[in-house]
Amino acid sequence: xxxxxxxxxxxxxxxxxxxxxxxxxxxxxxxxxxxxxxxxxxxxxxxxxxxxxxxxxxxxxxxxxxxxxxxxxxxxxxxxxxxxxxxxxxxxxxxxxxxxxxxxxxxxxxxxxxxxxxxxxxxxxxxxxxxxxxxxxxxxxxxxxxxxxxxxxxxxxxxxxxxxxxxxxxxxxxxxxxxxxxxxxxxxxxxxxxxxxxxxxxxxxxxxxx
Numbered sequence: 001x002x003x004x005x006x007x008x009x010x011x012x013x014x015x016x017x018x019x020x021x022x023x024x025x026x027x028x029x030x031x032x033x034x035x036x037x038x039x040x041x042x043x044x045x046x047x048x049x050x051x052x053x054x055x056x057x058x059x060x061x062x063x064x065x066x067x068x069x070x071x072x073x074x075x076x077x078x079x080x081x082x083x084x085x086x087x088x089x090x091x092x093x094x095x096x097x098x099x100x101x102x103x104x105x106x107x108x109x110x111x112x113x114x115x116x117x118x119x120x121x122x123x124x125x126x127x128x129x130x131x132x133x134x135x136x137x138x139x140x141x142x143x144x145x146x147x148x149x150x151x152x153x154x155x156x157x158x159x160x161x162x163x164x165x166x167x168x169x170x171x172x173x174x175x176x177x178x179x180x181x182x183x184x185x186x187x188x189x190x191x192x193x194x195x196x197x198x199x200x201x202x203x204x205x206x207x208x209x210x
Contacts, residue, residue, distance in 0.1 A: 002027040002073070005044070006054030007034050008209040011114075011170035012066035013054040017210035018166055019070045021202035023081035027056075029210050067099075070163055082202075084163045091158065098156035098164035106146075106168055109139040110175045117178040136183070143187055150189035154196075165197050173198065173207065 002020065004027045006013030013029075020027045032038050032053050040051045048055040048064045055064035058076075063069050074084045086092050113135050116127040149156065155165050172194070176184060184194045197203070 003030055003057040004028065004054055004210065005030045005032055005047070005057070006210060007032055007039075010034075010053050010210075011111075011174065012052075013210045014170045014206050015066045015167060016054055016056065016069050016073075017206040018169065018202055019073050019084070019163070021205050022084060022166065022200075023073060023077050025073055025077055025080065067103075067167070070167070074163060082161065084161070084166070086157075086160070086162070095157045095162045095164055098162060099167070101146075101156060102164050102167045105142040106139075107171055109135050109142065110171045113139075113180075114171055114174045114178065118174050136180075140183065143183060143190055146193075147187040147190045150193045155193065161197065161200075165193075166200075166203070169197060169203050169207075 002025060004013065004016055004020070006016070006029065008014075008029065008031060017027065017029070019025075032044065034053070038044060039048070039053055045051050047057070047062050050064070052064070054066060054069070055062060056069050058072075063072055071085065078087070086095055113132055116129075116132050120127050146156075153159055155161050157164055176194070176198075185191050
C-alpha cells in the first residue's frame with residue numbers, strides 16, 4: 001500500500017489523495033504535524049530535503065512533489081479507475097498543454113491569493129490586500145481565456161477529464177471559498193466546468209481532509 005506522508009488538509013497532500021481516489025489506489029495517510037515542525041526534522045528531510053509535504057513511500061520507492069507523485073501513480077495504474085493522462089500522443093500533448101495552463105495561468109496567481117487571504121490569517125497575519133488586488137487583476141484575463149476554451153470543449157484538454165483539470169481543485173476550492181466565487185460564476189463556461197469537477201465523488205471524499 002502507498003504510504004502518503006503529509007498533512008490532511010494541505011493542498012498538495014489532498015491532490016495526491018484525490019488521484020488515489022480517482023484511480024482506486026489504496027493509501028495510508030501518515031500525518032505529519034506541521035505545527036510541531038515535524039516536516040523540518042531530519043527523519044522527514046531525509047526523504048524530502050525541502051521539508052515540504054507530501055511525499056510517498058511506495059514499497060520503498062520514495063517520491064516527492066505532488067504533481068510528480070500524481071503522474072507516477074496514474075502511469076503505474078493505467079487500467080485502474082479514471083485514466084487521467086491519455087496515452088495517444090496528440091491527446092497527451094493536449095493534456096500537457098492543459099497542465100501548463102493550470103500551473104502558469106491559474107495556480108501561479110491563485111496560490112498566492114490563498115496564501116494572503118486564507119493561510120496568513122490562520123497564522124495571525126493580516127493579508128496584503130494590495131497584493132491580492134494586483135494578483136486578481138492579472139488572474140481575471142486568464143480566466144477569460146479559460147471561459148473561451150471551455151466554451152468549445154468540456155474540459156481543458158478536450159472532452160475527457162484529466163489530471164490537468166483536477167489539479168485546480170485544492171487551491172481553487174480555497175480561493176472560491178475565500179470570497180471569490182463571483183470570479184468563477186461570472187464566466188458561464190468556467191462556472192459549468194468548475195461545478196463539474198468540484199462535485200466529483202473523489203474530490204468530495206478528500207475535500208475536507210486526505
